[in-house]
Amino acid sequence: MLLTIDVGNTNITMGIFDEDTLVGNFRLTTKTPRTSDEYGICLSTLLAKYNIDSEQIEDVIISSVVPKVMYSLNSCIIKYLNRTPIIIGPGVKTGIQVNSDNPREVGADRIVNVAAAYHTYHQPCLIIDFGTATTFDYVSEKGVFEYTVISPGIEISAQALWNQTAKLPEIEIKKPNQILSKNTINGMQSGIVFGYIGQVEYIVKQMLKELGRKDVKVIATGGLGKIIYSETDLIDDFIPDLAFRGMKIIYERNKKAVV
Template sequence: MILVIDVGNTNITFGVYSGEKLVTSFRMISQISHTSDEYGLNLISLLNLNNIKKEDIEGVMIASVVPQVMHALVNSILKYLGKKPYIVGPGIKTGIKVKIDNPREAGPDLIVDAVAGFELYGGPVLVIDFGTATTYIIVNEKGEFFTGVVSPGIRISAKALWEDTAKLPEVEIKKPESILAKETISSMQAGLIYGQIGQTKYIVNEMKKASGYTDMKVVATGGLGRIIADETEEIDVYDPTLTLRGLQILYEKNRKSKPQLREFEDGDRPE
């Protein structure tokens, strides 16, 4: 079995794969203040709760958009699992070509989504990831990731509403019964959800038109993606484990090479 780790701005998502089968998944909050021991002990505990022994883990693949957690997280893997993880970045074999103006600017999460979208659904494919930010990327029929759009995610928009206004409360992010809201909470929910639906429809249609790939498949993932996918004809598939599967695919592509950890090979820095 292999362990894959998706480090996002809000959560760290872990998945355990046996071949192409996702055996289990679990999450931690992305806390920059965690030490390697805290990560390690929590990880071992969560594996045990899912009846997985640390000895069962043959390898580890990590993608991270939060550099500040990486030193402690990588050292927890080295210390508690005894494995040197692969990290999505320069030197990793992906099977796709990054054709944007500055390839090094492409985030690891976008690379993983591009790989998973192309490998699982073919090209051209448009992958939407409804995370802390909402990202839209296209991979063409040649396996070239050549364009992307980044917009504020639903949670960012919601947080801005209740933190930057004096009287608006924190609300649950869900679709209200009607867009014709009659009180504050449902008014905010309507704005957040229907606003994201409208944005998604417009961006997808404009990317299709501008790229010429008017019939390409549109695949959505991310925690709040199901709400939007259920309300838009533009989204063909909602795949909640797309990013984890992309990490599994990348592990298989790189398993015969030696992981290069660079600055993460030393022991923990003082914390």
């Protein structure tokens, strides 16, 4: 079995593959400081939930954008699973060429998403990741990561609204039945959700216009992506486990290179 770990700014998500099947996934909060033993206890407990023995985990691959947690997490993998993880970064074969002004600025999380989309569809793709930030990343039919747009995530936008206003409450982010609202909570939900749908649609349309292409596969991923995906015709697919798939693809490419 392969353990894939995606360390994001808000959550650490883990996915377990048995061959090509994702048999379990779970998440931890990134912002909670943990020792290697605390990570190990969490990991052992979560593996037990799926009746998986630690010895069944043959390899581990990690994508991380939070360097400060990596020492404890890496130590946990070595101590509790007796494995040295592959950490996605320079020197790891991804099958993706990054054509940007500074390739080292591109986070591992975006590389795994782009790799998953490109190696799955084998055509130009626009990947929208609804995470702490929302990223719009374009990869060409030749596997070249060429363009990106980055905007505040939907949760960040919502938090700014109620944190910077004295009388607006913290609310659940969900789409109301209609945009016309007669109370504060529904009004905020309308502004947040419908406003974000409009933002996403405009960015997608403008990117496709500037690219001058109509054959681009638009893919959404990330926790709140399902809210936006269901409300627009401009997104072709919603793949919640895209990062796990990308890490598995990258793992297999590097395993073959070693063999």
